[in-house]
Amino acid sequence: MANPIKTVEGADGFRAFDLAAIALAGVACVVLFAMMLLVFADVIGRYFFLSPLPAAYEIVSLMMPVLIFTALPLTVLRQGHVTVDLLDAFVPRPVARVQAVAVNLISAAALALVAWRLAIRGRDQHLYDEMTDELLLELWPFSAGMAALCALATLACLVNVWRAAAGRLPRG
Amino acid sequence: MTEALVGFAALLVLAFLRVPIAFVMILVGVAGLAWVNSPVAALYNLGQTGFDAAINYELSVVPLFVLMGNFVARARLAAELYDASNAFLGHRRGGLAMATVVACGGFSAICGSSLATAATMSKVAMPSMRRYGYNDRLAAGSIAAGGTLGILIPPSVLLVIYGILTQQSIGKLFAAGILPGLLGVLFYLAAVRYVTWRRPEMGPAGARQDWPARLRALRNVWGVLLLFAVVMGGIYGGVFSPTEAAGIGAVGAFLFALLRRALTWRILAEVLLESVATTAMLFTVLIGALMFANFINFTDFPPALLAFAQGFEETPWLVILAILAIYLVLGMVFESLSMILLTVPIFFPLVVSLGYDPIWFGIVVVVVTEISLITPPVGLNVFVLRGVLPDVRTGTIFRGVTPFWIADIFRLAAILLVPGLSLWIAGAVP
């Protein structure tokens, strides 16, 4: 697994994209920290004051997709996904470059598929008025947001394709 | 049957071509489901599965335990654990390696991830073993192996995932991991003894410490004990659920890091960023594994497998042995989480139908996948160590861990033959 903190070597035309991905991951960090405090406050409230935070259960479950999908573009950009790199030693450099392009194209296809279907899920949720149990929040903005962030992660894969083709992508 | 086998083959081929496992499983899962159900249904199922996997309260335990582990790794608790173990064991032959194993065991009690355990311990234990002239092989081997204790001794992210996948009590699973985890420590100590008995020069004895020094060192590990007591005591005392324990543990670890002045804004940001990146990675794998499982669900593979296994009603242990063999082979290629997500939905109903205890099977699965972390050619812990210790060769570490994974095979046998090892404590907790 690549170190997620490591900055992308050198600057190229996609520097702004890198920064956007980092900023989004920053949102994920804030959400994770807030989630930790929320669970803590809920238990303390329930145990010592007999009053848990209202709807903490639901809020935590709604924070999860925000946390996961805002961190996704950066994770993709830094090639943070688990791969089987068993054959790496046998793949000569020029082939490895072609391989990196192909792998990132295939990954982009998978992410694009997920983004598209999440968007459809959001459309249906909007159409059928699906909402959460307790707070009665509409669900579609969540799937729409997930779809948009997943689309960004798809773009991150394409940036990787570009960088791999230019020989600037380190092996993840 | 054909569909499932073609699916598995496609999965392996794409994974070997280096496509991230998560994306392979998504693509093969959707394509397979389109084949055995219908393309429209497969596409809708993808949107559904992605959404359901993300909006899930129970799974919040995953990022929170990861966060706890990352805070603990920065809170310098590892150094104190190592010093205390060292004070008692350092003067023996191979004593520093033994201290490493024991400290890893202690660290596992507050850290849910094996990689974090190995990475943190290497920074503490490696320099001192080198100072005393330990052979790199033994030094690195004991750290890589010790790291695997992280997944079995509670808290454990993998046991949580197993519990959520199979609807088993996470509290019971945690309790079940304790004895096999301690047994792991004992067997690793035996492995160190064996190595230094054969070749004493690999682990020379360190300085002996007197009892006042030992007690002083022991006093410093209260932080670890407190954190462990709060998390596990809270779960078993009914103060909070295992899901909530992760949040409480993360806050505890955060406070520790804070009080020990181990946190700067930069380090806090790094800890959080590392945690969310790991979370995003884990959930992509999860969505992929769910998609693949949804495809297998529609094939006649699960009933066929079940019928096949029921043919072994007289000798169910043959089925267990076959499953273990599959894990050991898969473990050469896959890391533990993908392996568990991929196989547990298939094997679990099988094993339960043969009358085995689901908690016991969880421990068996985690121990087997743990072994995969240190076996060649792909051993994640070994690679983590390579990253932290760039001057030690991969081959050296793999040779160093060999006695340890042989010890693991003995432990696996013990867990298989004596289910009580897993079930005694688990039976005593609610």
Added chain:
Amino acid sequence: QTELTYSSWIPWSHPVNQEIYIPWMEAIEEESEGRITFRRLPKPVASPPAHLDAVRTGQADVAFTVHGYQRARYAAYLFAELPFLGDSAELTSVALQRTHEEFLADKEDSLYPGVHLVGMNMHGPGVVHHTSTPILSPADMEGQKMRTGGPIPLAIVEGWGGVSIRQPAPKSYEILSAGIADGILFPFESIPSFNLTELIEHSTTMPGGWYSSSHFLIINQRKYDALSEEDKAVIDKYSGEAFSRLAGAGWDRLNEAGLVTMQEAGKQIHEAPPELVAALEDLNESFTEEYYAGAEAEGVDGEAMLEFFRQQMNELSSM
């Protein structure tokens, strides 16, 4: 020859499947002389609330789900969650089905798009269970940590100063045995089926139930439309009121069995004293008002529906 895939989000070994949905499938398989068969998927295709969508989009052909999972869309049906509706699931189920047919049958296309509605049923009276002390007055609820699902149990517990614990139903054993929750609101059926008998000491019943819940069974519309007239007739024979009766009677048997299990285990079963009934009646006024408002927002006369439901209950119980 048609194979319909059935996706169940409760395990196949669950009593509700054994007692209701599997017999329903077997009746159709037999009646159709094997022309219609059901394939029981080993695991559900989606999360429980997503099953309506899963059947609509063909991820599975048949499933049951709960009106309460789609609170906005099914606001008109939510009177089925109110207290005091009736002690027999068979009767409340039939009354619910008739109310649906009277008021909402003409809206089926918009309420159940893409799916063919087989029928609906109720799970019988909800009961309050406690691990150590009986709940016999609103004051007894104070400070008690109760696992609740759905808005009515939540409002009762919080309305009387208790603490509501939200955890998935399969976690019930874990949270009750660890002491994270002190009690739980469930129909009697769920006590043995979630393995809670040894943990519960006291149960308090309410005449007509503390709360209830309504379920409905659906088939993918295209799959249904593609059936021959003869096969459709087989499904229809086990739909509507016939289904309601089958499912409701099944729940009655399971609730009765749950009660007997608890009595045989020496558990204390209390009837709600008048004071407690009166207190719940107080709360019920606001529950009912809320239901009326919700139904009105969906363009339905909730008051007339509830009135009709009660009238059906009277007729059914006097038979």
